[in-house]
Amino acid sequence: MYLEHLSLTDFRSYAQVDLKLGPGVTVLVGSNGIGKTNLMEAIGYLATLSSHRVSTDAPLLRFGTERALIRAKLVRGEQSTVVELEINAGRANRGRINRGNPVRARDILGICHMVLFAPEDLALVKGDPSNRRRFLDELLVSLMPMHAATRSDYDRVLKQRNALLKSARTGKFTAGHEATLDVWDQHMARAGAELLHARLELVERLRPHLKSAYAQLTDGTKEAGAVYRSTIQGVLDDDGGPAERLDEGSDGVEELRLLSVEQLTERYIQAFAASRRKELERGISLVGPHRDELELVLGHAPAKGYASHGETWSMCLSLRLASYYVMLDDTRTGGSAPILILDDVFAELDVQRRRKLAAIVAGAEQVLVTAAVDADIPDELAGRRVKVVPGGIDGEG
Ligand SMILES: Nc1ncnc2c1ncn2[C@@H]1O[C@H](COP(=O)(O)OP(=O)(O)OP(=O)(O)O)[C@@H](O)[C@H]1O
Ligand SMILES: [Mg+2]
Secondary structure (H helix, E strand, O other): OEEEEEEEEEEOOEEEEEEEOOOEEEEEEOOOOOOHHHHHHHHHHHHHOOOOOOOOOHHHEOOOOOEEEEEEEEEEOOEEEEEEEEEEOOOOOEEEEOOOOOEEHHHHOOOOOEEEEOHHHHHHHHOOHHHHHHHHHHHHHHHOOOHHHHHHHHHHHHHHHHHHHHHHHHOOOOHHHHHHHHHHHHHHHHHHHHHHHHHHHHHHHHHHHHHHHHHHHOOOOOOEEEEEEOHHHOOEOOOOOEOOOOOOHHHHHHHHHOOOHHHHHHHHHHHHHHHHHHHHHHOOOOOOHHHOEEEEEEOOEEOOOOOOHHHHHHHHHHHHHHHHHHHHOOHHHOOOOOEEEEEOOHHHOOHHHHHHHHHHHOOOOEEEEEEOOHHHOOHHHOOEEEEEEOOEEOOOO
Protein backbone atom coordinates (compact mmCIF):
# COMPACT_ATOMS: atom_id res chain seq x y z
CA MET A 1 0.00 0.00 0.00
CA TYR A 2 1.07 3.56 -0.45
CA LEU A 3 -0.05 6.95 0.69
CA GLU A 4 -0.89 9.12 -2.28
CA HIS A 5 -2.13 12.23 -0.55
CA LEU A 6 -1.99 13.50 3.02
CA SER A 7 -3.89 16.57 4.06
CA LEU A 8 -3.76 18.08 7.54
CA THR A 9 -5.87 20.83 9.04
CA ASP A 10 -4.90 22.37 12.38
CA PHE A 11 -2.69 19.42 13.19
CA ARG A 12 0.38 20.38 15.29
CA SER A 13 2.21 23.25 13.57
CA TYR A 14 0.11 23.10 10.39
CA ALA A 15 -2.94 25.26 9.72
CA GLN A 16 -3.27 23.46 6.40
CA VAL A 17 -0.84 21.31 4.50
CA ASP A 18 -1.12 19.00 1.50
CA LEU A 19 1.50 16.43 0.74
CA LYS A 20 1.41 14.43 -2.48
CA LEU A 21 3.38 11.21 -2.48
CA GLY A 22 4.05 8.27 -4.72
CA PRO A 23 5.30 4.71 -4.31
CA GLY A 24 8.99 4.13 -3.67
CA VAL A 25 11.29 6.25 -1.57
CA THR A 26 10.50 9.82 -0.58
CA VAL A 27 12.89 11.78 1.59
CA LEU A 28 11.47 14.76 3.48
CA VAL A 29 14.20 17.23 4.18
CA GLY A 30 14.02 20.37 6.31
CA SER A 31 15.65 22.05 9.25
CA ASN A 32 15.05 21.10 12.88
CA GLY A 33 11.60 22.01 14.15
CA ILE A 34 10.18 22.68 10.69
CA GLY A 35 7.46 20.02 10.95
CA LYS A 36 8.78 16.79 9.40
CA THR A 37 7.92 14.59 12.36
CA ASN A 38 4.53 16.26 12.65
CA LEU A 39 3.69 14.88 9.18
CA MET A 40 4.87 11.37 10.06
CA GLU A 41 3.09 11.48 13.40
CA ALA A 42 -0.20 12.23 11.60
CA ILE A 43 0.19 9.11 9.44
CA GLY A 44 1.01 7.08 12.54
CA TYR A 45 -2.02 8.44 14.35
CA LEU A 46 -4.29 7.45 11.49
CA ALA A 47 -3.00 3.89 11.68
CA THR A 48 -2.89 3.37 15.44
CA LEU A 49 -5.05 6.14 16.93
CA SER A 50 -2.16 7.09 19.12
CA SER A 51 0.90 9.27 18.82
CA HIS A 52 4.41 7.94 19.20
CA ARG A 53 5.34 11.15 21.03
CA VAL A 54 2.52 12.02 23.39
CA SER A 55 -0.10 10.09 25.31
CA THR A 56 -2.89 12.66 25.08
CA ASP A 57 -4.49 14.33 22.07
CA ALA A 58 -4.16 17.95 23.22
CA PRO A 59 -0.66 18.60 21.81
CA LEU A 60 -1.84 17.35 18.40
CA LEU A 61 -4.28 20.23 18.02
CA ARG A 62 -2.70 23.37 16.67
CA PHE A 63 -2.33 25.92 19.45
CA GLY A 64 -5.66 27.60 20.13
CA THR A 65 -7.76 25.27 17.98
CA GLU A 66 -10.37 22.72 19.04
CA ARG A 67 -10.30 20.30 16.16
CA ALA A 68 -7.68 18.77 13.92
CA LEU A 69 -8.30 16.87 10.73
CA ILE A 70 -6.13 14.20 9.13
CA ARG A 71 -7.13 13.04 5.68
CA ALA A 72 -5.27 10.41 3.67
CA LYS A 73 -5.75 8.78 0.31
CA LEU A 74 -4.33 5.29 0.40
CA VAL A 75 -3.75 3.16 -2.66
CA ARG A 76 -3.68 -0.59 -2.51
CA GLY A 77 -3.36 -2.35 -5.85
CA GLU A 78 -6.15 -0.97 -8.02
CA GLN A 79 -8.15 0.25 -5.08
CA SER A 80 -7.98 3.56 -3.32
CA THR A 81 -9.50 4.56 0.01
CA VAL A 82 -9.93 7.98 1.54
CA VAL A 83 -9.78 7.83 5.30
CA GLU A 84 -10.35 10.80 7.58
CA LEU A 85 -9.97 11.35 11.27
CA GLU A 86 -11.27 14.29 13.24
CA ILE A 87 -9.47 14.84 16.55
CA ASN A 88 -11.68 16.82 18.88
CA ALA A 89 -10.91 18.59 22.13
CA GLY A 90 -13.37 17.51 24.78
CA ARG A 91 -15.40 15.05 22.77
CA ALA A 92 -14.96 11.77 20.97
CA ASN A 93 -12.81 11.63 17.85
CA ARG A 94 -14.58 10.56 14.70
CA GLY A 95 -13.58 8.81 11.53
CA ARG A 96 -14.92 8.77 7.99
CA ILE A 97 -14.24 6.31 5.21
CA ASN A 98 -14.61 7.27 1.54
CA ARG A 99 -16.59 10.35 2.51
CA GLY A 100 -19.34 8.24 4.05
CA ASN A 101 -21.17 8.90 7.29
CA PRO A 102 -19.08 9.54 10.41
CA VAL A 103 -17.98 6.40 12.25
CA ARG A 104 -16.29 5.76 15.58
CA ALA A 105 -12.57 6.47 15.44
CA ARG A 106 -11.93 2.82 16.25
CA ASP A 107 -13.64 1.77 13.02
CA ILE A 108 -10.81 3.13 10.89
CA LEU A 109 -8.23 0.86 12.53
CA GLY A 110 -6.72 -1.61 10.10
CA ILE A 111 -7.16 0.61 7.03
CA CYS A 112 -3.79 2.35 7.04
CA HIS A 113 -0.98 -0.20 7.29
CA MET A 114 2.26 1.36 8.33
CA VAL A 115 5.30 0.82 10.49
CA LEU A 116 6.93 3.87 12.00
CA PHE A 117 10.40 4.02 13.45
CA ALA A 118 11.38 7.13 15.42
CA PRO A 119 13.98 8.04 18.03
CA GLU A 120 11.30 7.64 20.72
CA ASP A 121 11.55 3.92 20.01
CA LEU A 122 14.67 3.78 22.16
CA ALA A 123 12.16 3.41 24.99
CA LEU A 124 11.33 -0.03 23.58
CA VAL A 125 14.63 -1.21 25.02
CA LYS A 126 15.37 1.32 27.75
CA GLY A 127 11.89 2.07 29.01
CA ASP A 128 9.60 0.21 31.38
CA PRO A 129 7.61 -2.87 30.30
CA SER A 130 4.55 -0.82 29.35
CA ASN A 131 6.44 0.37 26.25
CA ARG A 132 6.93 -3.19 25.06
CA ARG A 133 3.38 -4.22 25.87
CA ARG A 134 2.14 -1.26 23.88
CA PHE A 135 4.39 -2.24 20.98
CA LEU A 136 2.84 -5.72 20.92
CA ASP A 137 -0.74 -4.53 21.31
CA GLU A 138 -0.46 -1.88 18.62
CA LEU A 139 0.90 -4.38 16.16
CA LEU A 140 -1.79 -6.83 17.18
CA VAL A 141 -4.53 -4.29 16.51
CA SER A 142 -3.13 -3.35 13.10
CA LEU A 143 -3.05 -7.00 12.14
CA MET A 144 -6.41 -7.83 13.67
CA PRO A 145 -8.49 -4.73 14.38
CA MET A 146 -10.98 -6.77 16.42
CA HIS A 147 -8.35 -6.90 19.16
CA ALA A 148 -8.97 -3.20 19.80
CA ALA A 149 -12.14 -4.45 21.50
CA THR A 150 -10.22 -7.16 23.39
CA ARG A 151 -7.91 -4.48 24.75
CA SER A 152 -10.61 -2.07 25.77
CA ASP A 153 -12.68 -4.86 27.40
CA TYR A 154 -9.65 -5.89 29.39
CA ASP A 155 -8.81 -2.33 30.43
CA ARG A 156 -12.36 -1.70 31.53
CA VAL A 157 -12.57 -4.85 33.69
CA LEU A 158 -9.13 -4.18 35.11
CA LYS A 159 -10.17 -0.70 36.17
CA GLN A 160 -13.32 -1.94 37.85
CA ARG A 161 -11.52 -4.80 39.54
CA ASN A 162 -8.81 -2.45 40.80
CA ALA A 163 -11.44 -0.08 42.17
CA LEU A 164 -13.02 -2.97 44.04
CA LEU A 165 -9.69 -4.21 45.41
CA LYS A 166 -8.88 -0.71 46.54
CA SER A 167 -12.18 -0.26 48.32
CA ALA A 168 -11.79 -3.66 49.95
CA ARG A 169 -8.44 -2.53 51.27
CA THR A 170 -9.78 0.62 52.83
CA GLY A 171 -13.06 -0.75 54.15
CA LYS A 172 -14.19 -4.11 55.31
CA PHE A 173 -14.22 -6.91 52.80
CA THR A 174 -17.73 -8.35 52.93
CA ALA A 175 -19.23 -11.42 51.38
CA GLY A 176 -20.83 -9.05 48.88
CA HIS A 177 -17.42 -7.80 47.84
CA GLU A 178 -16.17 -11.33 47.50
CA ALA A 179 -19.01 -12.30 45.18
CA THR A 180 -18.44 -9.23 43.01
CA LEU A 181 -14.74 -9.93 42.84
CA ASP A 182 -15.50 -13.47 41.69
CA VAL A 183 -17.51 -12.01 38.83
CA TRP A 184 -14.74 -9.62 37.83
CA ASP A 185 -12.27 -12.49 37.99
CA GLN A 186 -14.28 -14.39 35.42
CA HIS A 187 -14.45 -11.41 33.06
CA MET A 188 -10.83 -10.49 33.47
CA ALA A 189 -9.68 -14.07 33.01
CA ARG A 190 -11.50 -14.33 29.72
CA ALA A 191 -10.37 -10.99 28.29
CA GLY A 192 -6.85 -11.53 29.65
CA ALA A 193 -6.66 -14.99 28.10
CA GLU A 194 -7.65 -13.64 24.69
CA LEU A 195 -5.01 -10.94 24.90
CA LEU A 196 -2.32 -13.30 26.17
CA HIS A 197 -3.11 -15.88 23.52
CA ALA A 198 -2.84 -13.28 20.76
CA ARG A 199 0.36 -11.78 22.17
CA LEU A 200 2.07 -15.16 22.49
CA GLU A 201 1.24 -16.00 18.91
CA LEU A 202 2.50 -12.62 17.76
CA VAL A 203 5.82 -12.93 19.59
CA GLU A 204 6.31 -16.27 17.91
CA ARG A 205 5.84 -14.64 14.52
CA LEU A 206 8.09 -11.71 15.36
CA ARG A 207 11.00 -13.73 16.67
CA PRO A 208 12.58 -15.07 13.47
CA HIS A 209 12.24 -11.65 11.79
CA LEU A 210 13.79 -9.90 14.76
CA LYS A 211 16.73 -12.25 14.65
CA SER A 212 17.32 -11.89 10.93
CA ALA A 213 16.80 -8.10 10.87
CA TYR A 214 19.34 -7.67 13.65
CA ALA A 215 21.79 -9.94 11.88
CA GLN A 216 21.37 -7.99 8.65
CA LEU A 217 21.82 -4.62 10.32
CA THR A 218 24.88 -5.54 12.33
CA ASP A 219 27.93 -7.67 11.77
CA GLY A 220 25.97 -10.57 13.18
CA THR A 221 28.11 -11.43 16.19
CA LYS A 222 25.19 -11.22 18.61
CA GLU A 223 21.80 -12.79 18.22
CA ALA A 224 18.67 -10.79 19.01
CA GLY A 225 15.76 -12.51 20.67
CA ALA A 226 12.56 -11.86 22.59
CA VAL A 227 10.94 -13.86 25.37
CA TYR A 228 7.45 -13.22 26.63
CA ARG A 229 7.16 -13.42 30.41
CA SER A 230 3.67 -13.88 31.72
CA THR A 231 2.66 -13.05 35.29
CA ILE A 232 0.90 -16.43 35.29
CA GLN A 233 4.31 -18.03 35.38
CA GLY A 234 5.09 -16.14 38.56
CA VAL A 235 8.47 -15.05 37.30
CA LEU A 236 7.87 -11.35 37.75
CA ASP A 237 8.09 -9.65 41.09
CA ASP A 238 5.47 -7.16 42.25
CA ASP A 239 7.20 -4.19 40.71
CA GLY A 240 7.05 -5.73 37.29
CA GLY A 241 10.81 -6.31 37.10
CA PRO A 242 12.40 -9.69 36.57
CA ALA A 243 12.58 -11.62 39.84
CA GLU A 244 14.45 -14.84 40.50
CA ARG A 245 14.13 -16.26 37.04
CA LEU A 246 13.07 -19.82 36.69
CA ASP A 247 15.69 -21.72 34.78
CA GLU A 248 13.00 -23.19 32.60
CA GLY A 249 11.45 -19.75 32.06
CA SER A 250 11.15 -19.95 28.32
CA ASP A 251 9.83 -23.50 28.50
CA GLY A 252 7.09 -22.11 30.68
CA VAL A 253 6.14 -19.74 27.88
CA GLU A 254 6.35 -22.55 25.39
CA GLU A 255 3.82 -24.44 27.46
CA LEU A 256 1.45 -21.45 27.67
CA ARG A 257 1.65 -20.96 23.94
CA LEU A 258 0.16 -24.39 23.35
CA LEU A 259 -2.91 -23.65 25.45
CA SER A 260 -6.24 -22.56 24.04
CA VAL A 261 -8.02 -19.37 25.12
CA GLU A 262 -10.30 -21.54 27.29
CA GLN A 263 -7.35 -23.21 28.98
CA LEU A 264 -5.63 -19.88 29.55
CA THR A 265 -8.86 -18.54 31.06
CA GLU A 266 -8.77 -21.44 33.50
CA ARG A 267 -5.14 -20.65 34.33
CA TYR A 268 -5.97 -17.06 35.09
CA ILE A 269 -8.83 -18.05 37.36
CA GLN A 270 -6.44 -20.27 39.30
CA ALA A 271 -3.80 -17.55 39.40
CA PHE A 272 -6.31 -14.96 40.64
CA ALA A 273 -7.41 -17.33 43.40
CA ALA A 274 -3.82 -17.98 44.40
CA SER A 275 -2.99 -14.30 44.59
CA ARG A 276 -6.24 -13.01 46.05
CA ARG A 277 -4.94 -12.47 49.57
CA LYS A 278 -1.98 -10.52 48.30
CA GLU A 279 -4.13 -8.51 45.91
CA LEU A 280 -6.50 -7.56 48.73
CA GLU A 281 -3.55 -6.45 50.84
CA ARG A 282 -2.08 -4.38 48.04
CA GLY A 283 -5.41 -3.19 46.66
CA ILE A 284 -4.37 -3.77 43.06
CA SER A 285 -4.49 -6.48 40.35
CA LEU A 286 -1.13 -8.22 40.32
CA VAL A 287 -1.68 -10.91 37.71
CA GLY A 288 -2.63 -10.37 34.08
CA PRO A 289 -1.31 -9.20 30.73
CA HIS A 290 -1.16 -5.63 32.09
CA ARG A 291 1.89 -6.70 34.11
CA ASP A 292 3.54 -9.02 31.61
CA GLU A 293 6.92 -8.35 30.07
CA LEU A 294 8.46 -8.86 26.67
CA GLU A 295 12.07 -9.40 27.48
CA LEU A 296 14.49 -8.44 24.73
CA VAL A 297 17.71 -10.37 24.62
CA LEU A 298 21.02 -9.64 22.90
CA GLY A 299 23.46 -12.48 22.89
CA HIS A 300 23.22 -13.90 26.39
CA ALA A 301 22.22 -10.73 28.21
CA PRO A 302 18.99 -8.79 28.46
CA ALA A 303 19.10 -5.77 26.14
CA LYS A 304 17.81 -3.48 28.88
CA GLY A 305 20.65 -2.35 31.08
CA TYR A 306 23.32 -4.12 29.00
CA ALA A 307 23.10 -3.06 25.36
CA SER A 308 25.35 -0.25 24.13
CA HIS A 309 23.85 2.86 22.56
CA GLY A 310 24.40 1.57 19.03
CA GLU A 311 23.12 -1.88 19.93
CA THR A 312 20.02 -0.32 21.47
CA TRP A 313 19.32 1.54 18.23
CA SER A 314 19.81 -1.58 16.16
CA MET A 315 17.56 -3.57 18.46
CA CYS A 316 14.73 -1.03 18.27
CA LEU A 317 15.10 -0.74 14.54
CA SER A 318 15.05 -4.53 14.24
CA LEU A 319 11.84 -4.71 16.25
CA ARG A 320 10.17 -2.29 13.85
CA LEU A 321 11.55 -4.11 10.82
CA ALA A 322 10.25 -7.36 12.31
CA SER A 323 6.79 -5.74 12.61
CA TYR A 324 7.10 -4.70 9.00
CA TYR A 325 7.84 -8.27 7.90
CA VAL A 326 5.07 -9.75 10.02
CA MET A 327 2.60 -7.31 8.45
CA LEU A 328 4.02 -8.00 5.03
CA ASP A 329 3.40 -11.71 5.17
CA ASP A 330 0.15 -11.47 7.04
CA THR A 331 -2.54 -13.04 4.94
CA ARG A 332 -5.30 -11.29 6.84
CA THR A 333 -4.19 -7.96 5.46
CA GLY A 334 -4.26 -9.52 2.02
CA GLY A 335 -0.49 -9.31 1.88
CA SER A 336 -0.69 -5.54 1.55
CA ALA A 337 2.75 -4.09 2.19
CA PRO A 338 2.78 -1.56 5.00
CA ILE A 339 4.12 1.95 4.48
CA LEU A 340 7.53 2.18 6.11
CA ILE A 341 8.34 5.42 7.92
CA LEU A 342 11.83 6.18 9.17
CA ASP A 343 11.85 9.38 11.16
CA ASP A 344 15.28 10.79 11.88
CA VAL A 345 17.02 7.46 11.90
CA PHE A 346 19.97 7.89 9.55
CA ALA A 347 21.72 10.67 11.46
CA GLU A 348 22.22 8.27 14.38
CA LEU A 349 23.72 5.39 12.44
CA ASP A 350 27.27 4.93 11.25
CA VAL A 351 27.91 4.73 7.51
CA GLN A 352 27.96 0.95 7.52
CA ARG A 353 24.61 0.62 9.25
CA ARG A 354 23.09 3.36 7.08
CA ARG A 355 24.01 1.35 4.00
CA LYS A 356 22.64 -1.86 5.46
CA LEU A 357 19.39 -0.25 6.53
CA ALA A 358 19.02 1.42 3.14
CA ALA A 359 19.50 -1.92 1.39
CA ILE A 360 16.88 -3.58 3.60
CA VAL A 361 14.21 -0.94 3.10
CA ALA A 362 14.87 0.09 -0.50
CA GLY A 363 12.52 -2.59 -1.83
CA ALA A 364 9.49 -1.58 0.24
CA GLU A 365 6.43 -0.40 -1.65
CA GLN A 366 6.63 3.01 -0.01
CA VAL A 367 9.31 4.38 2.28
CA LEU A 368 9.07 7.81 3.87
CA VAL A 369 12.27 9.08 5.37
CA THR A 370 12.90 12.34 7.21
CA ALA A 371 16.23 14.05 7.66
CA ALA A 372 17.44 17.49 8.64
CA VAL A 373 20.49 17.07 6.43
CA ASP A 374 20.26 15.53 2.98
CA ALA A 375 23.82 14.24 3.24
CA ASP A 376 22.76 11.79 5.98
CA ILE A 377 20.72 9.82 3.45
CA PRO A 378 22.75 7.09 1.80
CA ASP A 379 22.89 6.94 -2.00
CA GLU A 380 21.11 3.60 -1.94
CA LEU A 381 17.96 5.52 -1.04
CA ALA A 382 17.92 7.64 -4.13
CA GLY A 383 14.36 8.82 -4.50
CA ARG A 384 12.14 11.80 -4.56
CA ARG A 385 13.15 14.68 -2.28
CA VAL A 386 10.48 16.84 -0.68
CA LYS A 387 11.52 20.07 0.95
CA VAL A 388 9.61 20.94 4.12
CA VAL A 389 9.48 24.69 4.62
CA PRO A 390 7.83 26.89 7.28
CA GLY A 391 4.11 26.11 7.32
CA GLY A 392 4.12 23.61 4.49
CA ILE A 393 5.76 21.85 1.59
CA ASP A 394 7.92 23.61 -0.96
CA GLY A 395 6.08 23.90 -4.27
CA GLU A 396 2.86 22.27 -3.07
CA GLY A 397 -0.26 23.01 -1.01
N1 LIG B 1 0.11 21.80 18.92
C1 LIG B 1 0.99 22.55 18.27
N2 LIG B 1 0.64 23.76 17.77
C2 LIG B 1 1.53 24.53 17.10
N3 LIG B 1 2.81 24.18 16.89
C3 LIG B 1 3.22 22.99 17.36
C4 LIG B 1 2.35 22.13 18.07
N4 LIG B 1 3.03 21.03 18.42
C5 LIG B 1 4.27 21.19 17.96
N5 LIG B 1 4.40 22.36 17.32
C6 LIG B 1 5.61 22.88 16.70
O1 LIG B 1 6.05 21.96 15.71
C7 LIG B 1 7.48 22.01 15.65
C8 LIG B 1 8.07 20.65 15.73
O2 LIG B 1 7.85 20.02 14.56
P1 LIG B 1 8.52 18.62 14.27
O3 LIG B 1 8.71 17.85 15.49
O4 LIG B 1 7.73 18.00 13.18
O5 LIG B 1 9.94 19.09 13.74
P2 LIG B 1 10.99 18.29 12.85
O6 LIG B 1 11.01 18.89 11.49
O7 LIG B 1 10.71 16.85 12.94
O8 LIG B 1 12.33 18.66 13.61
P3 LIG B 1 13.63 17.77 13.96
O9 LIG B 1 14.47 17.78 12.74
O10 LIG B 1 14.24 18.57 15.06
O11 LIG B 1 13.17 16.44 14.37
C9 LIG B 1 7.96 22.81 16.84
O12 LIG B 1 8.42 24.04 16.39
C10 LIG B 1 6.73 22.96 17.69
O13 LIG B 1 6.72 24.18 18.37
MG1 LIG C 1 11.68 15.27 13.88
